[in-house]
Each structure stands twice: as structure tokens, then as C-alpha cells.
Amino acid sequence: MKMASAPVDPETLVAELRARAAALGFDSFGIAPADARPDLPAKLNAALAAGWHGDMDWMAETADRRGSPQGMWPAARSVIVLGINYGPETDPLAILGEKSLGTISVYARNRDYHEIIKGKLKDIAGLLARRSGAEVKVFVDTAPLMEKPLAEAAGLGWQGKHTVLVSRDFGSWLFLGAILTSADLPGDKPLPESCGTCTRCLDICPTSAFPAPFQLDSRRCLAYLTVEHKDQIPLEFRVPMGNRIYGCDDCLAVCPWNKFASVSREARLRARPELERPALADLVQLDDAGFRSLFVGSPIKRIGLARFLRNVLIAIGNSGDPALVPLVEARLDADEPVVRGAAIWALRRLAPERADSLRLAYLAREGDSSVALEWTGDI
Incomplete structure (x- = not known):
């Protein structure tokens, strides 16, 4: 999408974009240069070589594009990363002890977040295109784009030892969307990794899916096994599954940074009663x-x-x-x-x-x- 317009001062433009994002219900906003993470291709290739992607063959097939925003779109100069808080109203771990009920991951207890976020991203991208004349592309977790490390580069938080983005304001409960643009926009300062010596997310994992801090072997992850895996659940993971019937929130829910989290403001992301304790x-x-x-x-x-x-x-x-x-x-x-x-x-x-x-x-x-x-x- 490209719409010509008289150029606008970048600082003024970013202020307008931030204001529009807040008005649309986004809780976090940050910008990073498209080439901010030159380390990603090597990390991705190492994970693929280890087989940690399981049978998600599309990850290997798109590795050349997935390694960097410019690998997917050479015209990209900046990445705007936005987050929406989906913090739950209740403790996701509490239902694990109620064996006659099914546990559904917090993110799937209501509307598909892809649908909610994409329309909002298009609104902001349209504003950017009109005000700058730059090209824009929007993404919500369906293209070969590594949103979490880019969000880290844009100052929204840092990837925790469980590999999920951790926010100082929203803990582990942020949905991410990204806008790639040909515009050169002023970037935000990345936040330092602040997990310290804590290993709660690693220790609670029922299937030992973390080979080391900041590394995830999807083949052992219940979120992968219950959602992406198409065949029978391997025997060794069936008892550890407990009553988790779609996804797993253990490593997210136990993060100490969740003490700063709040319940999502977006009604369509709050749990439907029939999916909270089915x-x-x-x-x-x-x-x-x-x-x-x-x-x-x-x-x-x-x-x-x-x-x-x-x-x-x-x-x-x-x-x-x-x-x-x-x-x-x-x-x-x-x-x-x-x-x-x-x-x-x-x-x-x-x-x-x-x-x-x-x-x-x-x-x-x-x-x-x-x-x-x-x-x-x-x-």
C-alpha cells in the first residue's frame, strides 16, 4: 500500500502514530530499524538444525525470509511493533487441579486475536502511508516475521527465559502485531533483559521443553503438541498434559513480572464463560x-x-x-x-x-x- 502525501517531520509523525495506536486500544508501541537484529538468522538456523521446530516445516521453508524483515521485504527500513494486553481475569494455573474440566490457553478463550489486531494495524498503516507517502505492510503472526525479537529491539520488553516477550507493564500477556515500512523512523531504545536469576518458567514446564534458558524445543512443548502437532500425542507427554486441551500457559502464568499485569481492556479478548471452565x-x-x-x-x-x-x-x-x-x-x-x-x-x-x-x-x-x-x- 502506498499513498503519496506531503512529507511530515518524523518526530511529529511518530507522535501521531502513537496517539492513534492508543486510541485504537493498543497498549504498547515501539519502533526499531529493520536491520536491528542481525543475529537472528544464525539463531534461527541453529534452532532449525536442532529440529526444535518439530513438524512445522513451514519454518524451515521460509527460513531465508524469516531471518530478517529485509529478507522478506527488501524495501523495509523501519518496523513498528504494537502490543495489546490480553491479561486474564483469573489465574490460568488454578484449573489444572480440576481434572474433570478442560484447560484452554488464555489466548484462545474468546475471539481470534489475528482478526482483532489486523484491522487496527491497517488503520495505523494507512495513517502512516497518507502522512509520509511511504510503503507499508502489516503482519499479525502469520508471515515469516520474528515479532518477539523485533518487539525487544523496539523497546516493548525482552524475550524471557521462556522465549516469550516479557513486558514491565503487562508481564507475559501481550499479543504482537507489526508494520513494516519503507520510511526511516526514529527508533526506540531496547530494554535490557531483566529475568535475573529467576528460573520459574523453566522449572514449571511439565515436559522439560527448555534445553536451556532462552531456548525452546517445540517438540516437547504442550502448546505445540496440542495445537500444531497433527498425529498422536507422543506417549511420554500424555500424562504431563493433564487436562490441557488447547495450549499451555504454565511458563507464562508463573512469571513474576505478571504482578504488574492487568486484565485486558479489549472485551473480545476476555474469556467467554463457556470456554473458561468447560x-x-x-x-x-x-x-x-x-x-x-x-x-x-x-x-x-x-x-x-x-x-x-x-x-x-x-x-x-x-x-x-x-x-x-x-x-x-x-x-x-x-x-x-x-x-x-x-x-x-x-x-x-x-x-x-x-x-x-x-x-x-x-x-x-x-x-x-x-x-x-x-x-x-x-x-
């Missing part, structure tokens, strides 16, 4: 229409019913509630292998004798498939 017994009975209706406008809808039921059935297997056995058995005949496999695991956990009585019949039906291993393998 009963596993209700969720496992969803059909496709019910799934789409419950999660309309939610990021959860994009993983599809099968993967969602896989997650719910693992949580049921961890619930210890034998009353859920009939609902588990109803999923043994599901069309999707990931659902059948998770149902078998849950049944063997909750009612091993009942599972033994069904095993031979279902093994014959499965033949040589990977699902058959769920009847005989470890649990």
Missing part, C-alpha cells in the same frame, strides 16, 4: 457442527474436531473419572485414527479390565495400523 464430558460429545458452533471466531476452530477430540480424550484419560468411560467408548469407532488412538489410551487408563475385554475385537478390526499399537503398548 466440562470434558460435554466436549468429548461434540460433533462437527457443535464444534464449529462452540468455537466460532476462535483460533481453536482451525485445528479441527479430530485433533481437538484427541486432546480431550487424553485429558479424560488423566481425569481418573470412571463415569466418563461410556463417553470414551463411544469414540472407539471414530473415523479418524488420532481420535480412536486417544480413546483407546483413555479407556486403558480409566478401565483397564474393560479395555482388555474389548481388545481382541478391536485389534482384529484395526489390523496392522498404528492405532492397533494403542491396545498393546505402554500407557
